[in-house]
Amino acid sequence: MEKDIFILGIESSCDDTSAAVIKNGVILSNEVAGQKCHEAYGGVVPELASRAHQQNIIPVVDMALKNAGIKATELSAIAFTRGPGLLGSLLVGTSFAKGLSLSTNVPLIDVNHLQGHVLAHFIGEEGVDKKMPKFPFLCLLVSGGNSQIIRVDDYLSMEVIGQTIDDAAGEAFDKCAKVIGLPYPGGPLIDKYAALGNPDAFTFSKPRIQGYDYSFSGLKTSFLYFLRDQIKVDPDFIEKNRNDICASLQKTIIDILLIKLRKAAKETGINEVSIAGGVSANKGLRAALQDDAKKFGWNLFIPPFAFTTDNAAMIAITGHYKYLNQDFIGQDAMPYSRVTFDK
Incomplete structure (x- = not known):
């Protein structure tokens, strides 16, 4: 009888401290401690984030092990996020x-945070007959720090075929939300107001970038100038048109994302398509992807909301597949804030 594989995952790349335990690819626990201290500053403050991780990591890991019904000495391996992310935050998770x-x-097993987002689709859940992507598949990875199209040929074989050349989609959501007076994080609030507005009310610029790459800096500039001009005419323009502004902005960002994804799917001939990352929780994006899936005959995979934002279950499942390859790392491993899929 084969021995069970227990993997503890530790995630601390930004402002969420998370720990999870996976047994043979099936999740037993996934604990997350958020940080409210950043809301007053309109974004994550790295120094505050690392200090909060130091306070949270011991109770979070302890809770994950207890809820999984396992002792630390029974683990097969400890997987941790090595990068990319905030260096101070990563140091806390790595050191622990x-x-x-x-x-x-x-x-020890080091995990690429981005790879973890992609492999979140393979987290098994007890009693759930889960549909998982077949290789090769395309993954649209969209978050506050990343917007990428990734070709996935195997669990640990991935290639970024398109990525943002400046800002990420999530960053565009949050920064535009700040401009119209919404608190941080603004992305979920734009999604909320967008559901009540007319997505065709206003038009914002879309970039013309070659290949599968993205750009969102031009959109932010267009959005800012549009509001400036409208406020000159009517100082209450934002208040009167908040729903339509949010709906039009969201539609523009989704269009930018999906134009390139459609192009990649068509030119690669891959019809297994998935989404991952924090922005994949956006209801407008999910609905648009489902429409495209019907139109183009894609097999579409959308992760549960719990596995979209930063979480340790995705780190643990990546650790599971690296464990099967006996891909371990030594005590000299150091985190890095920027890292690509070749590391």
């Missing part, structure tokens, strides 16, 4: 993982 590894003699 190393210390736990030394004290329990359990091997």
Whole structure:
């Protein structure tokens, strides 16, 4: 009888401290501690984030192990996010993982945060007959820091075929939300107001970028100038038109994302399509993807909301597949804030 594989995942790349335990690819626990302290500043403050991680990581890991019904010494491996992310935050997770590894003699596995988002589609859930993508598939990875189209040929074989050359989609959502007076994080609020507005009320510029790459800096500039001109005419323009502004902005961002995804699917001939990352929780984007799936005959995969934002379950499942390859790392591993799929 084969021995069960228990993987502890630790995620601390930004402002959420998370720990999860996966047994043979099936989730047993997934604990997340958020940080409210950043709301007053309109964005994540790196120093505050790393301090909060230090406070949260021990109770979060302890809770994940207890809820999974397992002791740290019974783990097969400890997987941790090595990058990309905020360096101070990553250092907390990396240092804790190393210390736990030394004290329990359990091997370490480093995980690429972006790879984790993609592999979130393979997290098994007890009693759930889950449909999972077949290789090769395309993944639209959209978050506050990344907007990429990734070709996935195997669990640990991925290639970025398109990415933003400046800002990410999530960043565009949050920064435009700030301009119209919405609190951080603004992306979910734009999604909320967009559902009540007319997506064709206003028009914003769309970039013309070659290949599968993205750009959102021009959209932000167009949005800012549009509001400036309208407020000159009517100082209450934003208040009177908030729903339509949000709906039109959201439609523009979704159009930019999907134009390139459609192009990639057509030119690669791949009809297995998925989405991942924090922005994949956006209801407007999910609905637009479902429409495209029907139109173009895609097999579409959308992760549960719990696995869209930063979470340790995606780190643990990536650790599971790296464990099968016996792909471990030593105590000299250091986190890095920027990293590509070749690391």
